Amino acid sequence: MLNPTSLRIAVALALATPLAAVAQDNGALIDKLVKKGILTSQEAEEVRADLTRDYTITSAGKIQLSNSLTELKLSGDIRLRYQYDNKDYQVDPVGVGTDSDRSPSGAQRSRWRFRLRLNADFKLAENFYGGVELGTNLASDSGNQTYENGFNKYPIYISKAFMGWNPNDWLNITAGKFSNPFYTTDLVWDPDINPNGVTESIAFHKMYFGGSETSYSKDGKTASAPIKEERPWELTLVAGQFIFDDNLEGGGRDNATRDNDTTSDVYLFETQLIASYKMGGVKATLAPAWMTYTSGSVSGAENENSFNDSPLVSGASRDLNLILVPGDVSFKLGELKTKVYWDFAYNIEGRKRVENIYRLASVGNPAVDPDDLVKNHSNRDDFAFLIGVQVGENKKKGDWSALANWRQTGIGAVDPNLNDSDFAAGELNTKGFKLGMAYNFTDFCIGGVTYLHAWNLRRDLAGGEATDGNGVADSNAVQVLQVDLSMKF
């Protein structure tokens, strides 16, 4: 038999895996060597002790993780951005506002910014999972922190904290603050927004048609692994019950200007059916959804174009009852992944949203006729749509992609607290385009340029919450240029 030192060297060579992994994984191999009589039990213990000792002096060996963890993934990204914005304010028509409001004006901003996100995603036993993300910027729709105020330090916020359970292939339940679970575009949901609440998804194609039947060998005795037959279609139901704002139930009423919205919590509900079908090299996806809110006061929403209750506006979540129909057709153009995509939003209660919440209906002369309202609603206000194309993808070194889309957003069509903060600074009553290109310098380092150009959709919208108050549509034109360098880790 070999002497103990030689044995240890031999076993260490046999266990020629990275040191950090050795102490975790060597138990079975050492046991096998004992069983084969290559090591005695005592020699095995000494080898085990040596490897553990070596392991504990590595960096990994000094990290202790909870026993309940089965998997932990740490990741993150840093993005450096140069951003230039130009904004030309809406010019009020004659008869609205004061003369000074009809003076063209504009604002330019040039900023150097960064975004940091730190993620910890974990899996636990019994099919439970969870995650935490820390990120820069308090605003719900942006992670960008502008370099400013000398060399001040910057705060970091909790942008995700969730737990979930997926007891089987087809059911998934998540609660907390998590990534947006819906198939969507930035026409309706800014990709930086992580909603709070509960979400469930049911994958019907895995539930009933996942091909999970057990098959048997030819002699009929041995069960083999389930055959997963690839099916051309997928059908998934996603639902979300989100907590949008919390109000004091005993907060009282101010009947002069408000109703009981000030005492009601605001919830957002969305339900979506995501259907896709693959035929040859073409995959089509259609994801109709319904999104609605309970009526309540919204205050303290921090985003690029926030819409909160004010002394003049009550129930900022009122009259939003949206039908959404996003989708895409994906195929290969030569060797390049290509996607034609779209989104469509229609607010069933668009007129009420425009006239009552954005106060774009004014009283003519109630002394003569109480119903004499000057209504300022157009059917265009209730719709939003986007259509675009993306060529290429960014996964590894040398990859590139380009995108172009056109969109139009009526003032009553979507929630200004949710839509993309980059396009027209999140404003409503806009139309315009977005162009972008990105290139992978390495697998983990991507450079990109994006240009967004927006005009107002209706030039006659003024007053109310359009150009006064919350000012959800107070620009004549907005141009944004973003130059990015990001690194994932």
Place this chain on the structure above:
Amino acid sequence: MKLNHILTTAVAFALTASFAHAGKLVIKGSDTLGAKLVPQLAETFKAASSGTTFEIAAEGSTTGIAAIIDGTAQIGMASRRAKPTEVSAAAAKGVNLKPTIVAWDGIAVIVNDANTLKGLTKKQVEQIFTGDVTDWSAVGGAPGKISVYTRNTSSGTYSEFKEMAMKKRDYAGSSQKMAGNEQIAAEVGKNKNGIGYVGLAYDKANGIKVMTLDGIAPNAGTVRSKSYSLSRPTFYYTNGEPAGEAKSFLDFTLSPKGQAIVAQVGFVAIK
């Protein structure tokens, strides 16, 4: 920090010097080893070797390994392997935790004699000790609320059982923590709905019976072959190669005479 390190080293040196001077062997750690086996070994060793006195404290494997790290014992008894954190803490103090297998043991799952069941599956054991199952009827027994008895957290058996039988899950919140094997056996013997676990040396107590696990009973044969899934080695931990009284006692434990005592007490001899 530096002063602290110097003081610790000085105290350890002083204690080591006092051990050597008095011929006193301080042994701390596992209750599984320290309640029966080591005292009997010590008695026999003392009879054959003049001048050696023993101080044995059996308060759990954690205390034994900690005593080696702190230099307050020459031998640390353990029914589990040292954890990476303990190895790391030892290395930081310049202590080399050296394990020596002195006996094999099986963790026997015990129930009250009145229990109608003869055996459990490993899955059922996990369910009972984690609290997933709280009534005997759920595992085929007569209806009755299960009382779970476990060792306390400083016990090596506590953590070994958690790792080997419970997939590292937490014990049921209602479980009652006992100081030693004998206390567990006594409580289970008194409680017709009780269940607990003990080392093989403690499974002959009155009022209890041993459950088979997946049809296999723990005994010398199944433990040595490891066909019984809750088989484990038990250790003496020393700071590097043992010397002096500690080496003599360790050699005695591993000798044919020592191993005969190991078997006689109820453990499984290493050869």
